[in-house]
Amino acid sequence: MKHFLFISLVCCLLAACKKSDKTPPIDNTIDLDGTTINDSSLTHPENFLLSAANPTPSLQDKSTPVLIAVHGFSATTFEWLEFKNFVKGNGKALISVVLLGGHGRDYADFKQASWEDWQTPLISEYNALRALGYTNISFVGSSTGCPLILEAINARKINADVLQNVFFIDPIIIPSNKTLALVSAVGPALGYSETTMEQGENGFWYKYRPYQALEQLNDFTQIMRKKLEDGITLPNNVNLTVYKAQKDASADPISAVLLYKGVKLSNNQAINVKMIESELHVFTRLKGRNSYTINDVQQQNDVFNEIISAL
Numbered sequence: 001m002k003h004f005l006f007i008s009l010v011c012c013l014l015a016a017c018k019k020s021d022k023t024p025p026i027d028n029t030i031d032l033d034g035t036t037i038n039d040s041s042l043t044h045p046e047n048f049l050l051s052a053a054n055p056t057p058s059l060q061d062k063s064t065p066v067l068i069a070v071h072g073f074s075a076t077t078f079e080w081l082e083f084k085n086f087v088k089g090n091g092k093a094l095i096s097v098v099l100l101g102g103h104g105r106d107y108a109d110f111k112q113a114s115w116e117d118w119q120t121p122l123i124s125e126y127n128a129l130r131a132l133g134y135t136n137i138s139f140v141g142s143s144t145g146c147p148l149i150l151e152a153i154n155a156r157k158i159n160a161d162v163l164q165n166v167f168f169i170d171p172i173i174i175p176s177n178k179t180l181a182l183v184s185a186v187g188p189a190l191g192y193s194e195t196t197m198e199q200g201e202n203g204f205w206y207k208y209r210p211y212q213a214l215e216q217l218n219d220f221t222q223i224m225r226k227k228l229e230d231g232i233t234l235p236n237n238v239n240l241t242v243y244k245a246q247k248d249a250s251a252d253p254i255s256a257v258l259l260y261k262g263v264k265l266s267n268n269q270a271i272n273v274k275m276i277e278s279e280l281h282v283f284t285r286l287k288g289r290n291s292y293t294i295n296d297v298q299q300q301n302d303v304f305n306e307i308i309s310a311l
Contacts, residue, residue: 024192024208026107032076037203039076039104041097048077048084050096051128062133065093065164065311070122072143072172072282073217074195076104078204079142079285086304093311096129098122100145102213103206111210115220119148119157126158138165138311142282143251144217146171146242147224150263153235154227160235167307168242170282173224173255176248180218187211200288228262240271241310243303245278276303 028034041048050066067087071079077097087095101120102113122139129137141149146168152158153166192208234240240263244256253275260273276283276299284300286292 022191024107024194026208030202031207032104032203033107033110033206033208035106038106039078039099041077041099042104048097048099049125049128050094050134051125051132055132057132057134061094062135064134065136065138066129066134067093067095067307067311068122068125068129068137068139069095069097070139070141070145070149071098071100071103072141072145073118074103074110074206074209074213075143075282076204078288079282080140081285082287082300083140083284083304087308090308092308096125098125100148107206107208107210110206111212113213113216115148115216118144118216119152122149123152123157126152126163130159130162135162136164136311137162138167139163140167140169140307141171142169142284143172144220147173147220150232151220151224151227153238154232160238163235163238165310166234166238166240167310168240168244168259169284169303170245170248170251171242171255171259172251173221173228173258174252175217175221176250176252180214180221183211183214183218187215198288198290204288225258228258232263233268234263234265234271236266239265239310241306242271242273243276243284244273245276245280245283247279248281249279250281 026033028036045052054061069080069083071077077099080097084095084097087093098121101117102109126137139149149166153160188211190211192210194208197205197207242256242259244253246253256273260271263271265271278296278299280296284303286296286300
């Protein structure tokens with residue numbers, strides 16, 4: 001009976017609701033979804049991309065460890081702002097913060113982009129830095145940025161000869177919200193979903209998520225689950241460390257288990273997984289949240305230092 005009622009509800013939605021072509025009530029003055037606000041990396045790439053900031057690196061620059069930071073679904077470079085400032089203040093590494101394709105622009109761009117489009121900038125920046133002669137490059141990803149990095153490595157979309165480390169923060173392999181799996185069925189009727197912004201998030205995250213983008217996320221996470229079932233072996237001398245919050249409203253903690261079981265180092269040893277006592281998705285990002293604790297600050301600082309120390 002429950003299944004019958006659910007199917008009936010879906011059929012009613014598909015028959016009665018025709019919102020797929022309807023534009024959400026975007027406020028151009030505060031919403032990233034609008035046509036006024038764009039991610040700053042689009043107008044000032046030199047402030048975010050190392051390849052743009054230093055196109056003629058010195059020999060010392062080329063041997064300095066480089067971190068390419070990759071944000072998650074519906075986010076922007078803001079997600080890695082604190083880490084970017086930390087790395088620059090630390091002085092032991094260089095950093096490049098990538099904006100995913102189709103992100104940081106308006107709702108229409110986000111709606112039209114595929115997961116391959118999201119992935120393209122991280123591949124381009126790695127290739128650009130490698131071509132410039134950097135010899136010690138690492139990735140640090142959050143949420144959807146993590147499987148995008150892993151897929152690029154596994155599919156050999158990059159030459160991993162200068163890749164050293166990969167760090168994942170709250171990777172999403174299985175979403176916490178299991179209704180994402182229904183997006184192909186109900187998405188065309190609903191059109192989009194709305195997200196509640198915290199106090200400092202307006203203009204840095206998409207408030208409205210088109211079903212087409214959610215469908216891409218669902219398809220991509222399913223692809224990655226299959227790849228992990230088949231098994232992924234990392235290239236020679238590449239290490240992977242996963243940091244995963246124990247409670248997470250976006251990425252189910254089982255994602256860390258699937259990565260631990262599905263990914264091996266080149267010597268067949270296990271990857272490093274660390275479960276973090278946190279309820280924040282992307283616990284390393286505190287700026288813009290309504291509230292956070294002293295413990296959250298300490299955990300952020302500990303992980304930032306661990307990443308730098310591992311380079």
